[in-house]
Amino acid sequence: MNRKKFLQQLGTVSLAAYTMNTFAFNSFTSALKPSAKMPVLFVGHGSPMNAIESNEFTKKWQQLGQSLPKPQAILCISAHWETEGTFVTAMPKPKTIHDFGGFPQALFDVQYPASGSIELAKETKEIIKQTSVGFDEQWGLDHGCWSILKPMFPLANIPVIQMSLDYRKDAAYHYNLGKELQQLRYKGVLIIGSGNMVHNLGLINWQKMNEPEYGFDWALEAKEKLNSFIVSGNHQQLIQYKNLGKSVSLAIPSPDHYLPLLYTLSLKTNKDQISLFNDKALMGSITMTSVLIS
Numbered sequence: 001m002n003r004k005k006f007l008q009q010l011g012t013v014s015l016a017a018y019t020m021n022t023f024a025f026n027s028f029t030s031a032l033k034p035s036a037k038m039p040v041l042f043v044g045h046g047s048p049m050n051a052i053e054s055n056e057f058t059k060k061w062q063q064l065g066q067s068l069p070k071p072q073a074i075l076c077i078s079a080h081w082e083t084e085g086t087f088v089t090a091m092p093k094p095k096t097i098h099d100f101g102g103f104p105q106a107l108f109d110v111q112y113p114a115s116g117s118i119e120l121a122k123e124t125k126e127i128i129k130q131t132s133v134g135f136d137e138q139w140g141l142d143h144g145c146w147s148i149l150k151p152m153f154p155l156a157n158i159p160v161i162q163m164s165l166d167y168r169k170d171a172a173y174h175y176n177l178g179k180e181l182q183q184l185r186y187k188g189v190l191i192i193g194s195g196n197m198v199h200n201l202g203l204i205n206w207q208k209m210n211e212p213e214y215g216f217d218w219a220l221e222a223k224e225k226l227n228s229f230i231v232s233g234n235h236q237q238l239i240q241y242k243n244l245g246k247s248v249s250l251a252i253p254s255p256d257h258y259l260p261l262l263y264t265l266s267l268k269t270n271k272d273q274i275s276l277f278n279d280k281a282l283m284g285s286i287t288m289t290s291v292l293i294s
Helices: 003-012 022-028 055-065 118-127 143-152 171-179 184-186 215-230 237-240 246-250 261-267
Strands: 038-046 072-084 086-089 135-136 160-166 189-195 274-277 290-293
Touching: 003 261, 003 274, 038 261, 055 160, 072 086, 072 118, 072 143, 072 261, 086 118, 086 215, 118 135, 118 160, 118 184, 135 290, 160 171, 160 274, 171 237, 171 261, 189 261, 215 237, 215 246, 215 274, 237 261
Parallel strands: 038 189, 072 160, 072 189, 086 135
Antiparallel strands: 038 290, 086 160, 274 290
16 A cells, blocks of 8 residues: 555645755854754654644653753654655745645644754755755655644744655665764754654554554564664664564565664764653554654
């Protein structure tokens, strides 16, 4: 089942890159200021409906928004922006993208009017050395980004950019690319990976949609296996997830929702603490498991 069909069922039961000139950078933003080291998040975002519902997952996002140091800017790596190459959004006012179908009108009415940050886009491009980063003025904020930021930072008063996933590259590439973002943590930037660790839309049990927690045996096995490597810091096993057996193979049939986790984990230092939250399975084949590094 493809993602669009999944989103339609759940609701009912282009790219342009170019180089911005120096004048544009200076016109839209001021320089990021040095800060104490910022935390890093991986958020299991689940259904877009979480943007307008109140549940245990969104309540935790609200708590984080109140307890984390206020960012100067946010860099989000969302499962829902895959490109050939690596791009960052570089516009002063990113649009709110409603990249789904079949949901109530109230969800389509949601706008998340956060400003962009040309300065952060520029700095991200400059610090990444392993590839050339392009500037994109067409994308905006997709639901992998705004659906979690709306509960977390409801005032939309923090600048936000997204960085795309190069679908041609393997997991090690993405992990190593994430490492290059480390210095942004010392400039007040909250880096968020947004996806779902266990994410098999084709095997969802729709009869369990209203249950607060339900996972197939293989999904729970995969969840615990991945969680153990996260907590122990065994990142190599997580990078080589294709070698982790049938349960993980079923949990990650495509890498898009998994790769944002690797960006988050790549930024953990020896002095950081790591914790899991929202660690539940839903509808058999999805987990909301999320990670805080601080």
